[in-house]
Amino acid sequence: MISVLGTGVAGLCAATALTERGLPVEVIAPEDAPAPASLLAGGMLAPFCEGESAPAVVVSKGQAALGWWAARMPGVVRRGTLVVAPPRDAAELDRFARATQGHRAVSPADLEPELAGRFARGLHFPEEAHMDPRAALAHLRERLVAQGVAFREGGPRGGIVDCRGLAAASHLPDLRAVRGEMLELCAPDVQLTRPVRLLHPRFPCYVVPRGGGRYMIGATMVESARPGPVTARAVMELLSAAYTLHPGFAEAEVIATGAGLRPAFPDNIPALRHAPDRTHLNGLYRHGFLMAPVLAEELAEALPSPSSKDLTHAH
Template sequence: MAYWSILGSGVTGLCIATALYEKGEKIEVVENPNIQAASYFAGGMLAPFCEGESAPDIVVKNGQLSVEWWDNHVSNVKKTGTIVIAPPRDMSELRRFANMTICHEWVDPGKIEKDLKGRFSEGLFFPSEAFIDPRLALQELKENLKNKGVSFHTGSPKGKIIDCTGMAATSSLKNLRAVRGEMLIFECHEVNFLRPIRLLHPRFPCYLVPRANGRFMVGATMVESNDDSPISARALIEMLSSVYAIHPAFAEARIVETGTGCRPSFPDNIPQIIEQDGKFYINGMYRHGFLLAPVLALDFVRKILG
């Protein structure tokens, strides 16, 4: 039996650690306190069918397995589906989205979410999708492993290395690139949504994900850039305009947090398991970390244990 040193405690590292521990492997997790994992800024949507609008079929197929995995490992999975809407002038975008995806139904959005009543005449409902609060989910995975005796530390690795460090592995993975994402969290108690809302726009689509205590996370931007500086004024203005289009009550919301993260991505935007220089690298999650990390973890376990 090998002793495994997992580098990185983002969503990939924690899923790998969990999968290995469950197979009886001896593991440790080596963290870098100076690096904030991109998954910290994730939306936490487990939405494989919506992702089919732009992602290849493998993401849709494998992503369906992740809902059950998360439901078996953390306590905050909400299986409430996803609503996709568009302003009247952009109904062609909604029809295009419907043609590119599966497992949805046309609905009156106000009959699914009461606070959308009278605001949008048509929308798409993906009933089998789910979402989680990513920060709570990562914390729960980590605490579960710690409670079982798994060591988390910032020292030198002692075992065979599994590198799950995202953009920090750029020097070893030459074709890895960064895709910048920007997000904000705001608080508004006038609106209560039970599920993620995706607003379509030909130039600036966005998603709105409910959090606890009247908070919402908004994310949208996908910029080919390695710049992890604070959020741009343009992105902030466009995100706020989008949430106002979803519901005007959000105009009185209070901004709690803004953030940016650089998502590690390969040229085809599909994650990979790479064995190189005596190490394993599991990387390239793009924007599908929570959707695909459990699947990559199970694939890795099958690869090494047979």
């Protein structure tokens, strides 16, 4: 038996990859565990855009996540990512283009007509995709339950795959928290069909359509372990950026706000780490939905056989 600790994107991806190889799996999370930070994610599968600041390994390995999710999740939308910048910040767009690959220069209005007259230039990353992270996690859980995987409280009964994020900090002393904040708006007067990243030298943001006139606006990145609700500063900055992208957001209803603490290693690269009593899948930083499937598959491939009962032999 393999006991997967955690029900966020890391835990559910790990349980899925292991179960698909015929391994006996259970998922453990106490009732009083905090909600997974991945529930607040943008749900963007954007490996090429992440190349602006992420290490090359995230860009190269993260591309596998596109097919992984599309094969298991019916709601993956593959319309790419559009990146724009206000005319005064045109240098930001040039910088972004130099730092990334997999894009082509476009007129933003050709892809999103409602942006006509607001942005003269843009970059389109056609291979990227997006999905609703809450729906994705719910769907993975339903698949696992249908395959006979038990979700329960209590202690582990077999080899441990620890996917608890910051709750595993006592085992991972170099793990740190990075606070992220987001808004969800209902803006029926705005019609965008793909994620749009607005570049800005101080507070860049992205807007992800959720369907039904709903949009996720995110996300701040603050080197802080402070828990608690969204700050007024974050709300003002995110709303200002959304309005810069499309004035229709001025009439939007704020239907949800959220703040979460992302787990990160010093190099910001998600990783598998092996200890004598467990294997950690952690440090997902801002790359949870992009890198969790990749690491889950690497973990499953490292196991010697479906009959293995001891993860410590999979090093």
